[in-house]
Amino acid sequence: xxxxxxxxxxxxxxxxxxxxxxxxxxxxxxxxxxxxxxxxxxxxxxxxxxxxxxxxxxxxxxxxxxxxxxxxxxxxxxxxxxxxxxxxxxxxxxxxxxxxxxxxxxxxxxxxxxxxxxxxxxxxxxxxxxxxxxxxxxxxxxxxxxxxxxxxxxxxxxxxxxxxxxxxxxxxxxxxxxxxxxxxxxxxxxxxxxxxxxxxxxxxxxxxxxxxxxxxxxxxxxxxxxxxxxxxxxxxxxxxxxxxxxxxxxxxxxxxxxxxxxxxxxxxxxxxxxxxxxxxxxxxxxxxxxxxxxxxxxxxxx
Amino acid sequence: xxxxxxxxxxxxxxxxxxxxxxxxxxxxxxxxxxxxxxxxxxxxxxxxxxxxxxxxxxxxxxxxxxxxxxxxxxxxxxxxxxxxxxxxxxxxxxxxxxxxxxxxxxxxxxxxxxxxxxxxxxxxxxxxxxxxxxxxxxxxxxxxxxxxxxxxxxxxxxxxxxxxxxxxxxxxxxxxxxxxxxxxxxxxxxxxxxxxxxxxxxxxxxxxxxxxxxxxxxxxxxxxxxxxxxxxxxxxxxxxxxxxxxxxxxxxxxxxxxxxxxxxxxxxxxxxxxxxxxxxxxxxxxxxxxxxxxxxxxxxxxxxxxxxxxxxxxxxxxxxxxxxxxxxxxxxxxxxxxxxxxxxxxx
Numbered sequence: 343x344x345x346x347x348x349x350x351x352x353x354x355x356x357x358x359x360x361x362x363x364x365x366x367x368x369x370x371x372x373x374x375x376x377x378x379x380x381x382x383x384x385x386x387x388x389x390x391x392x393x394x395x396x397x398x399x400x401x402x403x404x405x406x407x408x409x410x411x412x413x414x415x416x417x418x419x420x421x422x423x424x425x426x427x428x429x430x431x432x433x434x435x436x437x438x439x440x441x442x443x444x445x446x447x448x449x450x451x452x453x454x455x456x457x458x459x460x461x462x463x464x465x466x467x468x469x470x471x472x473x474x475x476x477x478x479x480x481x482x483x484x485x486x487x488x489x490x491x492x493x494x495x496x497x498x499x500x501x502x503x504x505x506x507x508x509x510x511x512x513x514x515x516x517x518x519x520x521x522x523x524x525x526x527x528x529x530x531x532x533x534x535x536x537x538x539x540x541x542x543x544x545x546x547x548x549x550x551x552x553x554x555x556x557x558x559x560x561x562x563x564x565x566x567x568x569x570x571x572x573x574x575x576x577x578x579x580x581x582x583x584x585x586x587x588x589x590x591x592x593x594x595x596x597x598x599x600x601x602x603x604x605x606x607x608x609x610x611x612x613x614x615x616x617x618x619x620x621x622x623x624x625x626x627x628x629x630x631x632x633x634x635x636x637x638x639x640x641x642x643x644x
Numbered sequence: 645x646x647x648x649x650x651x652x653x654x655x656x657x658x659x660x661x662x663x664x665x666x667x668x669x670x671x672x673x674x675x676x677x678x679x680x681x682x683x684x685x686x687x688x689x690x691x692x693x694x695x696x697x698x699x700x701x702x703x704x705x706x707x708x709x710x711x712x713x714x715x716x717x718x719x720x721x722x723x724x725x726x727x728x729x730x731x732x733x734x735x736x737x738x739x740x741x742x743x744x745x746x747x748x749x750x751x752x753x754x755x756x757x758x759x760x761x762x763x764x765x766x767x768x769x770x771x772x773x774x775x776x777x778x779x780x781x782x783x784x785x786x787x788x789x790x791x792x793x794x795x796x797x798x799x800x801x802x803x804x805x806x807x808x809x810x811x812x813x814x815x816x817x818x819x820x821x822x823x824x825x826x827x828x829x830x831x832x833x834x835x836x837x838x839x840x841x842x843x844x845x846x847x848x849x850x851x852x853x854x855x856x857x858x859x860x861x862x863x864x865x866x867x868x869x870x871x872x873x874x875x876x877x878x879x880x881x882x883x884x885x886x887x888x889x890x891x892x893x894x895x896x897x898x899x900x901x902x903x904x905x906x907x908x909x910x911x912x913x914x915x916x917x918x919x920x921x922x923x924x925x926x927x928x929x930x931x932x933x934x935x936x937x938x939x940x941x942x943x944x945x946x947x948x949x950x951x952x953x954x955x956x957x958x959x960x961x962x963x964x965x966x967x968x969x970x971x972x973x974x975x976x977x978x979x980x981x982x983x984x985x986x987x988x989x990x991x
Binding site for chain 1: 699700701704706731732733735736755757758760761763764942957958959960961962963964965966968969972973976
């Protein structure tokens with residue numbers, strides 16, 4: 343078992359807590375915030391987990407007892423915390439869009455980063471869409487990829503709202519660096535409908551002359567299954583759609599695009615099922631943590 | 645006489661929707677030159693969906709908006725140049741770039757319930773020394789008091805003016821009046837109105853807003869804009885002047901600009917057909933119209949069904965991707981119905 347701490351007891355941190363409690367290889371042992379009245383910290387205590395509102399000083403004093411830190415604060419806070427974790431020899435899985443460590447998407451590149459000390463999980467939109475861009479780019483060139491992520495207003499906390507530029511920039515970068523597109527653009531929309539909508543993600547990939555529709559479609563379908571293996575509510579709302587036209591994209595003019603219309607229903611751990619955006623982040627974090635645990639137990643023969 | 649309100653002409657931003665974001669540098673130069681000469685005090689230039697809007701989802705710009713902005717800044721003499729940006733689509737770097745080029749006014753737009761995503765951008769615009777507008781879109785969807793709560797947030801982030809934006813052209817005269825009156829009564833900053841003409845009420849709603857104390861009013865020359873178009877600048881000016889309200893704009897010069905410079909760009913602007921009217925009736929975001937028409941054609945479904953379903957789903961501005969989603973589902977439903985029908989017929 344890897345001993346884990348969660349920094350940031352907000353929406354994401356609390357949802358992650360519920361998932362870690364169930365994990366067979368990750369043990370949540372501490373949760374840290376800065377507000378003594380935090381509902382997330384109270385929840386941790388209910389689970390019998392050490393919880394403190396004294397920030398990461400409290401945590402770093404216990405660094406020797408910890409293996410892994412899950413960061414669920416904000417990009418700005420994580421930029422200050424990251425060097426301190428590194429100094430204390432802690433491995434960090436970063437759920438903010440700070441983009442300090444390498445960008446990790448489990449079904450695409452997790453294997454390359456299992457010995458990393460600081461892994462970044464991009465954004466909820468990035469976790470939902472980068473796999474699809476990769477699925478297309480592994481069977482044909484993608485001159486340009488674009489995604490639109492729409493989440494229910496009630497599922498976007500203050501951190502997300504104040505970091506909306508970081509969301510679009512970090513996600514755009516992931517479409518290129520991890521997805522394999524030549525150029526990328528990300529758009530985020532908040533929808534206040536009541537009852538709240540499930541998280542929606544639309545992925546557009548520009549397709550060059552000579553693309554193979556069959557191959558692109560089946561690669562996307564395979565990838566959806568792979569993501570759904572650790573995010574059960576992840577699915578295509580409609581089969582991949584191919585549209586032909588002349589598209590003057592930043593990656594050049596192309597004759598077609600494929601559109602993947604995705605929906606993410608949350609597992610309903612801390613938040614109701616509409617918050618697929620929280621669920622895909624925390625499910626990905628658990629997937630990453632468990633893979634690190636597996637790699638470390640393989641390294642150290644007991 | 646001092647103008648009784650300040651006009652912002654958004655032909656080169658909202659109008660971008662109506663021509664699928666294909667404004668040329670020459671068109672921008674000519675429109676800015678003619679509006680500036682007519683005395684229009686503020687001219688907005690951006691992709692229809694704001695800075696950074698050039699995309700699959702909203703349509704790629706024919707000419708980069710930054711290039712168009714440079715042309716606009718060079719062509720104006722007295723007019724201020726405004727830009728629009730929607731957090732989630734554009735980013736602060738876009739705003740900085742626009743300021744470097746010479747934009748004077750930053751208009752930061754959010755859905756009417758999501759004002760708090762504009763904080764970073766309104767504050768940056770202020771730091772850059774720009775005049776600021778908070779632009780609350782689809783304002784028909786919430787009550788005047790709810791709108792006020794959001795407007796207060798924008799004012800607290802540094803908005804010099806908060807706009808009541810009728811993106812769906814769905815407001816009745818009473819709707820527009822009540823929202824502007826509530827904001828005027830409670831806010832220290834200015835209040836503006838941006839009307840669409842889907843219910844043929846854009847000029848009337850702008851008048852009602854003015855009577856309730858609106859400080860700023862938007863128009864688009866010939867109405868060139870999303871949906872059935874905006875409040876036509878030249879008509880607003882003519883009607884205001886006829887009512888004895890000083891606009892600071894030369895009515896005859898702006899009529900010429902409309903007829904000779906803008907009308908040739910999109911000759912059919914101003915017709916309210918069934919689809920445009922439906923936007924107002926169903927409360928659907930105006931810029932969905934041309935995307936929905938294209939999707940209807942591609943998937944062999946009815947544009948009316950697409951618009952009604954979008955209204956039903958409570959889709960908000962920015963979710964143009966849902967037009968494809970709806971069209972594909974309608975097509976699948978029609979296929980299933982046909983298959984069932986055929987099966988029944990052969991049974």
